[in-house]
Amino acid sequence: MGKTIGVIIDYLTDDYRRQIDAAAAKHGYATRYYPDSRSAVGNADDCEILFGHCSQKVIASARNLKWFCCCWAGVDRFCKDELYQNPKCLLSNSSGAYGVTIAEHLVMTALMLLRRQLEYNELIRTRGWDTLPGTIHSLYGCRITVLGTGDIGTSFARRVKAFCPARIVGVRRSVKPADPAFDEVRASAELDRILPETDLLVMALPNTPDTVGILSRERMALLPEGAYVINVGRGTAVDQEALADALNSGHLAGAALDVVVPEPLPADHPLRDAKNILLTPHVAGNTTLPYTQQKTLDMFFEDLENYCAGKPLLHGVDRKKGY
């Protein structure tokens, strides 16, 4: 049995296939393309490597798997040891490919909240034409806190900096040097002291035991009246009932959620009717951008070099940490 790379890519094109074939051939691998996960389950025993949008079932059934390179950034579903027949199987993700698209989503939703665009949309939809009473707000002079200083948080900070906010504070588990786009980086242990000075809270965290429920009811109360919250990480990070309460009471002026629990969000879920909520159906990391697609491939090719040279994976995930 020759060495094989199994590939399941939602957005496979002839060009991408040629690139993958060339990279595989360079290292003596054959390629095997599956149209979807279902067709790969129980059918991928010859794959030493799997690359792409694989389901848990595919991973669980691949007996000889040594490395799964996942095309998503969030890999919480793939961090349980018992999923793998080979306990030493490597896992890598595509964190680094989504910063561009998710940062654009973040700036867009931040401005939509600050400028009350949901209300203006509704006014136009009902064929009106008026200036809303009350005020709008601006990124200019805004105090921004970003939970998570990885690719997404950093790509956002670099873009939003051009709007002259008062300051951008990055918050991460432990303080390490971060991108100069952040005016300051602080440890998550200090979060409770940072929240009262935050006008816009942006959450871009992976789903780990540490991040579940991190925006609790108590912490929401620490945000100043009229603050805004945006979450593009995982829905588990937010106490959703508390968020709906904070929006409906007016304590928070608005929130944008691209991730929720559960997904899809039921049609009658209370979050649907919360005041000033901007919901999107987990599309911030939309994979239809050529940039995102090519970057995902390039990161795989980079780590294929590392894998074949016996070096550590650049995009490797510590299954215990979850990122």
Next chain:
Amino acid sequence: MGKTIGVIIDYLTDDYRRQIDAAAAKHGYATRYYPDSRSAVGNADDCEILFGHCSQKVIASARNLKWFCCCWAGVDRFCKDELYQNPKCLLSNSSGAYGVTIAEHLVMTALMLLRRQLEYNELIRTRGWDTLPGTIHSLYGCRITVLGTGDIGTSFARRVKAFCPARIVGVRRSVKPADPAFDEVRASAELDRILPETDLLVMALPNTPDTVGILSRERMALLPEGAYVINVGRGTAVDQEALADALNSGHLAGAALDVVVPEPLPADHPLRDAKNILLTPHVAGNTTLPYTQQKTLDMFFEDLENYCAGKPLLHGVDRKKGY
């Protein structure tokens, strides 16, 4: 009769009033505040200077007016010589105060168009939760052309540059050195050669004889299939019937108009039902931002110094040119 400055400010606060009184007193002026234009008509003969949100009628009735400092950026309504009893009356505008808020509107609407946010809004409004078929687009790699390289165009270019577009071309009447945020500045005579290489066309032009109808049916056809158009200048710049056709035929992928003809846009106007159109009711330059308000005052104070020193106004408008 002492020297008097008449003031009509929509967003007058005690603080703003104190600032205006202090600036006036410094130069030996009394101040007179009118709650609105109606109360000032025929009642402002003692005003040498008028500052604020004055109607044409106020200006026409003020017999001893020597300078009207207008709080709006677009002053096309105030450029006719016959409006003034004193033919030498000076006019200045507040162009320079609106760049921040209008640039935020421009980035927001650009991203909403590129990311198909109108369709996502509708999907969520009807309680759905899906990824739309087809693709979204990005500012990353986008070829952007900005008509008008004044405060608004420049503030936009500075912000959008952080999103890594392929290039930002500024277009103005005559080529002069512009802000380094523009990769290139070209003369409007070259517009027909620039349009075919434009993915996103942003229009921030004053209403002058030269700009009326500048985006004609013929020029829209020069834009590549799938291009986007955003207008925040004046509605007269766009052939609206041609725009509706270009949207409905799919030649243009989307358009965002904050200014239209007429305003308010009638409920049954064909633009209301054009495909992928994002309408806002002339609120891009929303004056509720403290930044915009204070900047407008500061610019007036700056020119009050110039006026009293017999120097040219920094924000003076050439009534013949219209800006």
